[in-house]
Amino acid sequence: MEYLIRFAxxxxxxxxxxxxxxxSLHNIDLEIISYDQxxxxxxxxxxxxxAARTxxxxxxxxxxxxxxxxxxTTYEDLHADVRRRTQHLWEQxxxxxxxxxVDSFAGKRSSTQKTEIIQSFSYMAFKxxxxxxxxxxxxWVMEQFYDRTHNPFLAAGASHPPPLTGPDALPVNIYLARKLGESSREVVNKYDLKKRRYISTTSMDAELTLITANMAHxxxxxxxxxxxxxxGSFSVAAAHFGAITLGSDIDGRSFRGKEMDKWKMTGVQLNFQQYGISSQFGDCFTSDLTNTPLLDRQFLDGIVCDPPYGVREGLRVLGMRDTHRRKEELIIDGLPAHLRPGYIAPKKPYGFEAMMNDILAFAARTLVTDGRLCMWMPTSIEEGTEVSIPMHENLEVLSVSVQPFNNWSRRLITYRRLPEGVLSDVSTGRRKEDEAGVNADDLNAFRRNYFSKKPPQKKSPIPAPQ
Known part of the structure; x- marks a missing residue:
């Protein structure tokens, strides 16, 4: 049976x-017959x-x-197709x-026109x-008109294209359909960052985190x-769909926050309490992928992340800059400094390419078979250049979705952990190793390209990458 999905x-x-x-999550056999962005x-x-409702x-x-x-494409064709498809259902x-x-996309109908359209289906004889x-x-009768951006007649240079609006405008696609169910799109408003108790300037908006959680199953x-x-933006989104969440960050202050007596919670836990999903909160801990305390075996069902881009400040990883120099242990009031409350571990410069490689290697080691990695990756926009996607032989690239900004973009890349013994083709992937260098620009090609471009002419509502 054919079904119609209406997107935002x-x-x-x-x-x-x-x-x-x-x-894939619900094991539903889906065939996309027609789709256009x-x-x-x-x-x-x-x-x-x-299956459609699910x-x-x-x-x-x-x-x-x-x-x-x-x-x-015309009402004459539509009525003929309705008779062919559904005449045996009318009695039901x-x-x-x-x-x-009557719903019109990129067009408009008057009340009189809508009434005439509805009455044209009177042959169905509903009593x-x-x-x-x-x-x-x-x-629902759903009409699709061409808007000015995508009108093929204007693009072809037609001197007298059909009118786009008004009583003489003609739709290019018309559907009649029986409504079955609605989506969960309304939860975007529930998780709106403007209403959230604990956020920062780099918190990703609710809609994209919920999409990422869906992609991660x-x-x-x-x-x-x-x-x-x-x-905890991604953790909150994953918990909304019922998953148990874990999180870590190289700077523990980001997820701990400050004590707030009003709610008796702090940081990320405050958000879980706000939405009534505290039972889905596993834990958060201070760590990075090169020094992780997590088990080195397959136990995670999904990994979701928006890695730091290293634009506002260079990327860092736990460790000493000079590994050859031995440093004396610092004792304060008889206690080693690294054991005292509030201790901040030393960090050294970290390359963007090295971070990408480490994320994929970590995912390959810790994801269960068919587990998913959903990773956001920034790219600078350069004409004539093709963006290569980081790959790993144990991970299959399922999809790459692009969110463009002014002089850069970011991609949501979804990977699937392959079964043991099955390898993916990584010949077209980006497998570049860490560049030699000691400063942020040396270690991060994206940061270098981002700052080498001229600022946009108009102020963007999207904040600069982190």
């Missing part, structure tokens, strides 16, 4: 990968209505799902209460009561780890 028009490069990730409508083939139930970028009753819905809606609130069945009974936990 935001983060378009992430919509299809999220849908495929949810199908400029359109909110996606036609898919699914085994049942139950698939959409926790999506963030989809809005709702429908049983497709007909499709055409003859006596139930129902409602018709049940029309109920505008809580009907038994909710039917966060679910009840799974253990999700964030090695750059910060204020």
């Amino acid at each position: 028009q935001t983060h378009e490069p992430f919509r299809k990968p999220e849908l495929q990730a949810l199908a 400029i359109s909110p409508y996606c036609v898919v083939r699914l085994p049942s209505e139950e 698939l959409i139930s926790r999506s963030i970028l989809a809005r709702d799902v429908f049983e497709l009753w007909g499709h055409g 819905y003859e006596q139930v209460s129902f409602k018709f809606n 049940g009561p029309i109920r505008l609130k809580n009907p038994d069945e909710d039917f 966060a679910a009840p009974g799974k253990l999700i780890y964030d090695p750059f936990v910060g204020t």
